[in-house]
Amino acid sequence: MWYNFGMIYEHERIDDLQIKGLKLIQDPSLFCFGMDAVLLTSYAKIKENANVVDLGTGNGIIPVLLCGKYNPLKVIGIELQAQNALLAERNIVFNHLEEKISIIKGDVRDIEKLLKPQTAQVVICNPPYKKAKSGIINEKVEKAIAKHELNGTLEDFIKAASFILQDKGQLHMVNRPERLIDTVMLMRQHQLEPKRITFVLPYDDQKPNLFLITGSKYGKPFLTVEKNLVIREKNGEYTKEVLEMYRCKKK
């Protein structure tokens, strides 16, 4: 199929990522990126020249943000859904990041066919948060796959991460607090020892609604629960920490 990579369709929209002029084409009928992608890429702190893999890359938001915030050697995004994978490709071209980012259309459950073992220093993953049988699934199938474990469970993603990570390589993930126990159990089962957790609070005096977690391949058990990340001040404005993420100074 021929595709005009410079063209935007009427039903699409372009979001300014506010980092080095990067922009993202999004299709509102598919899963659109949210703040979790911004939080996860800021939290990850990628070292210069790292090889990074993003599992379930969607429209490519995480690889694009990583290239805006850091200077990785290469980012590979893996995406199962054809429509998303194509949009991700277009976003890479749109941002002139063809030399940094590659998209592989494929299934994390087939990771052994897609990538070599122990070749990445970092894996990033913003997995579907909900179990297949939980919640109401009445939306468009592409959106449902991104939100529910219809194609790829949490374990599939963690297993894939463990396969491609080098010794001491790191998996950075985001999920909801109700999945914390599943997440840490599965990480440890797959030799990714949880080393660092940050809870994300909408407001200072509320419960967390997300957590960010780092697992280290063959790491020694010792967890640090970090200072909470609070999103908004009492008056509803973003906190200093969040504004800094959007300012995206290179670290």
Added chain:
Amino acid sequence: MWYNFGMIYEHERIDDLQIKGLKLIQDPSLFCFGMDAVLLTSYAKIKENANVVDLGTGNGIIPVLLCGKYNPLKVIGIELQAQNALLAERNIVFNHLEEKISIIKGDVRDIEKLLKPQTAQVVICNPPYKKAKSGIINEKVEKAIAKHELNGTLEDFIKAASFILQDKGQLHMVNRPERLIDTVMLMRQHQLEPKRITFVLPYDDQKPNLFLITGSKYGKPFLTVEKNLVIREKNGEYTKEVLEMYRCKKK
């Protein structure tokens, strides 16, 4: 050995628990209770007429506090160290709680010989925080046992809790964040599903230094990470939440 239960020895001290006139005899050469016992008993929220077991009761602080804060049917404290178990007995008599609290001198690893299975609605446990081989162990052996896993690992305590708890019965525990992963893994392995976690922060803008966790026997996986419990205000005074614990209104 004959022991005068009303008598206090010169090397001992009496601490006012500030609840209904309850007091605690402590021996500074043994492990003395700290704020974690106060936090854990407030967090636990024991229902009227519950059967409660405290694993590793030390000088009996937790059973005594529970009787001050709630109205359990019966609290059994299990303690391995003879000196502690005796002190716990004296503390019960000292506070006229003989009808509510019993102390069993015994080892949590022998729980099957000490108590019947599935007989408690609630188990409380403030276990040794440190692994046997971590940190410096140069203190008196009784203190070291209370702080390090010399006699009874985290798994021994969790396994014992699972043995004595009824279906849907709850284990309430406290530990340090670096042991969070071990704790939740072991709880799930022993059919105690983690349902509720509260992180304890010394100050609002610091990392947690403790967490409180509740596991439910045969519970369904769904965790709630609760609002943080902050100990002190910026000016160093206790927060409203902590002051309320010390005021100890009956809930």
